[in-house]
Amino acid sequence: MTTQRRDFLKTAGIGAAALSMASQTAKAAANEQITVGVIGPGGMGTAHTRLLSANKDVRVKYVCDVDDNRRAKAAELVKSSSGKSPEQAKDMRTVFDDKEVDAVFIATPDHWHAPASILALDAGKHVYVEKPCCHNIREGRLMSEAVARNGRCLQVGTQSRSTRVIEEAMQRLHAGEIGEIMVAKAWNSQRRGSIGKQQPSDPPTTLDFDSWVGPAPLVPYQSNLLHGVWRWWYDFGCGDMGNDGVHDIDVALWGLGVDSHPSSATCMGGKYFFDDDQQFPDTQYAVFEYPVDGNPQGRKKQLIFEQRIWSPYVQEGYENGCAFYGTNGVMILGHTQGWKMYGPRMKLLAENAGPVELPRHHANFLDCIRGTQTKLNADVKAGQLASGIVHLANIAARVGSVLHFDPVKEQITNNDDANALVRRQYRDHWSTPNRVG
Ligand SMILES: NC(=O)c1ccc[n+]([C@@H]2O[C@H](COP(=O)([O-])OP(=O)(O)OC[C@H]3O[C@@H](n4cnc5c(N)ncnc54)[C@H](O)[C@@H]3O)[C@@H](O)[C@H]2O)c1
Structure with a gap:
């Protein structure tokens, strides 16, 4: 170890x-x-x-x-x-x-x-x-x-x-069928709708809005906060990177074979397309570097994430996907569909397809x-590492900086404003976790 x-x-x-x-x-x-x-x-x-x-x-x-x-x-x-x-x-x-x-x-x-x-x-x-x-x-x-x-x-x-077609892909990657995986890229390329612009109003009488807000800061109700669309607001969601993107990030980390947080992260992005109330980037390019320590091959590794949620077309055949760049070949994977693995000069080596298995x-x-x-297939550590990527990218996009991250202490060491976003504000509520400080 x-x-x-x-x-x-x-x-x-x-x-x-x-x-x-x-x-x-x-x-x-x-x-x-x-x-x-x-x-x-x-x-x-x-x-x-x-x-x-x-x-x-x-x-x-x-x-x-x-x-x-x-x-x-x-x-x-x-x-x-x-x-x-x-x-x-x-x-x-x-x-x-x-x-x-x-x-x-x-x-x-x-x-x-x-x-x-x-x-x-x-x-x-x-x-x-x-x-x-x-x-x-x-x-x-x-x-x-x-x-x-x-x-x-x-x-x-x-x-x-827990999806067999993805398990098979991971076994092939980890067995070295396309060499050493140096870089993985995950993407989210689809067309989302606008959430419009709304003003505060009374919540429906059938909704306990105060309990819906729970530990988050109590903002006034407005109709484009929920249901479903809360994911575009800082206090409640994590953007589409934390929504659809995190599935592909999780698979990308699995294939890349890293088992710690990255040591640096950067992200460019913002709201380039939508003119509405949503707060997270609709266009996002993030890069993360993993340190040598933690990688058995003794080399750095890189994770890339791309997001364009205004595009009515997919990327490499998959709306949500991952590419694994190995020293002898590449695998292109769609986590709900299947994968294709290519060797030098794009010779097809193997492929498989199958449904996602909830x-x-x-x-x-x-x-x-x-x-x-x-063995839990998606334990808390896997969840923590994949969501850590989402949070680091969203923080980097907000502060517009390359972040140095201590993967063990989970602190951003070169930017105090960014480090303040490693945690969030809570209101005084029975559900606020102890030890949040
Ligand atoms: N695994 C997947 O493929 C997948 C797909 C879609 C969504 N999700 C995840 O599922 C979660 C829900 O997403 P959604 O799109 O279904 O959202 P949603 O807004 O449709 O549903 C959330 C529900 O939680 C209820 N709720 C809110 N606060 C509550 C509380 N304190 N106590 C009890 N109920 C409360 C809301 O009233 C609502 O009915 C998200 O975390 C999302 O990322 C996962």
């Missing part, structure tokens, strides 16, 4: 003790039903609810949402699929306080991911949390610590990690809870 990896694990508090605690909490009988609550059954949360309520090995005891309509719709879905009505909770603490609940699926907006996960882990629950697992770099660290402290399973919702990602999480599998 390299010094850097050892330091990272030490700082994250993840080690053998935590893993053995997790196995001690495995469900006694492998065939026992796992009782879950779904928190935030909106867009992606509905996809989870649909799969979970059709899974005979799972009992969906709760659907929890601060929007009355969404909560009622999710309850109907569970009833029609499983034949049993779930309990409906407006406050996630009801779910965390219930001793029968083994695990929660958190599909809220990003600003709730870390606070909800930490509360759930500290209540003894296993956690499946949507990507990006944290809203800022500091929260990723707090989540790692909560996993280690409680010895529970935490799976991040980057389902490519049910398999659920199964890996549920089997780890049962103890019939021992």
